[in-house]
């Protein structure tokens with residue numbers, strides 16, 4: 088079972104001119120096996136939502152709740168959230184010089200499982216995950232994200248998604264910067280993940296393109312720090328045709 | 340003109356340049372009068388807490404010694420020589436008071452000799468151990484590697500002492516020399532070391548200075564070139580704890596054309612009063628056309644109350660160079676890196692561990708002595724256990 092419940096979430100960041108409110112009451116429930124797409128214009132707060140759920144220190148929660156299977160996510164540390172079953176594929180994955188991908192993956196897997204993975208099967212799993220995402224096996228020896236192309240960084244995020252196999256995955260613009268072949272490869276990875284029993288996906292995107300490969304159960308239009316409208320997959324098509332215009336004018 | 344003639348000419352022109360005029364580096368001299376007792380205001384002493392040198396700067400000759408335990412592969416000799424012999428062989432003269440005192444007070448010197456064309460695969464290891472900080476010990480060592488020879492020399496310092504040493508490495512023409520000095524002292528040791536290297540024509544030299552232990556450690560690594568085509572890689576790694584002063588002073592003196600110097604020093608600091616100093620002086624003389632130099636110092640500050648001083652200096656007297664540059668940066672833990680690792684379930688403690696190991700990894704891999712590399716990884720781990728990992732519990 089997995090259920091991520093976000094209720095009236097309000098978040099601000101510290102700026103030079105004092106705190107700035109970015110999320111203005113977000114309410115969203117992702118149930119077992121559901122895929123939700125969040126679409127919204129630049130600066131509407133999509134990454135803020137993703138980071139806040141993951142626990143990035145830059146964001147201050149000023150109101151609301153987030154629970155995963157009833158447990159208070161906001162009370163957990165960043166790594167506790169991951170161990171509780173949350174995963175965030177980042178819009179801008181971070182370079183960690185000197186730490187090899189294979190060391191990183193093994194350390195993460197060990198932390199999540201509470202014990203080191205069996206060496207033989209693990210090496211096989213890693214190689215398979217890299218290969219499925221069209222990443223060269225030599226990636227294992229490279230430093231995490233260092234010198235990776237934009238597309239390689241995104242594919243590396245999805246390789247991690249498959250290997251670490253969380254309950255709920257938040258994908259922040261994993262599709263941006265991908266060419267069509269990479270987009271397919273990444274989508275297949277996400278689809279393999281969600282084909283499993285009881286997995287939730289929160290897919291943040293700018294474009295409808297990826298939704299042709301990963302079909303969402305729900306689509307939410309995100310404007311000015313909150314959900315402006317929710318619907319089914321057909322809402323994406325409407326956005327494709329008409330853009331965010333009508334929501335933007337409403338927000339002002 | 341034959342190749343040999345060219346070589347001789349450039350050696351001569353290097354020699355003819357006379358005494359140093361670099362304002363950053365006092366001229367080398369055996370005469371103690373040229374190295375007065377510092378007040379602490381001198382450019383070369385301003386970072387060093389003189390009181391903590393515990394009398395080394397006006398110390399007398401002493402009978403105290405470090406205990407030497409050596410691994411000498413076949414073909415290598417270690418012999419005691421006189422002070423006169425040391426100078427005849429071509430010892431590089433002292434460039435500060437402690438090294439001048441070491442030359443004056445050590446009595447004899449040790450000569451480690453690797454004959455021409457010998458290829459010594461196994462590392463030569465000199466383990467120097469001191470019994471007590473009460474002992475004032477003067478050291479004088481020459482390492483002579485003949486032309487076309489290859490050798491790796493590790494000098495490992497443990498225990499405690501007040502130790503001041505002058506070391507000269509003479510890397511023969513076209514030799515390949517890897518020298519490492521490891522300062523793994525007990526907490527109270529004081530160590531002033533001057534390593535100076537003469538890089539022969541077309542020789543390739545690597546020098547690594549690693550400082551973990553000691554109350555105060557101040558190491559010089561100086562290079563100069565006996566002919567064109569020489570290349571020097573100067574590496575360093577240090578980890579300063581509470582109250583420790585670790586100082587590394589580099590001087591790459593490009594005395595010949597077509598020479599290279601590459602410097603990379605990395606340090607971590609943790610605990611109240613941890614202080615590191617890195618001075619990277621590079622002098623490109625008029626004669627040194629077509630040289631290449633790059634120096635880099637990076638410091639990672641792991642807790643509050645630490646100070647990392649980092650001063651690169653480049654003096655250029657010819658416009659005809661291939662490349663010259665430097666970089667120096669001191670940073671705290673990168674929150675974004677920690678967040679990324681932790682968002683994968685890795686605990687804060689383990690994330691910090693990964694980041695610090697990552698910081699040092701590239702450098703440790705360059706050391707080129709597998710047994711030492713393994714030991715370094717362990718030592719970094721042990722250092723982390725003292726503070727960074729404990730705090731995050």
Ligand SMILES: Nc1ncnc2c1ncn2[C@@H]1O[C@H](COP(=O)(O)OP(=O)(O)OP(=O)(O)O)[C@@H](O)[C@H]1O
Pocket residue numbers: 100101102107109127128129130131132133134135136178260293
């Ligand atoms: N430190 C900060 N200081 C001021 N404003 C900030 C800060 N951090 C974020 N913001 C603002 O918060 C808003 C939301 O940013 P966020 O990154 O969540 O948007 P987004 O919807 O993910 O945009 P994009 O589509 O470009 O990825 C933006 O207007 C951004 O400028």
Ligand SMILES: [Mg+2]
Pocket residue numbers: 133134135178259260
């Ligand atoms: Mg964003």
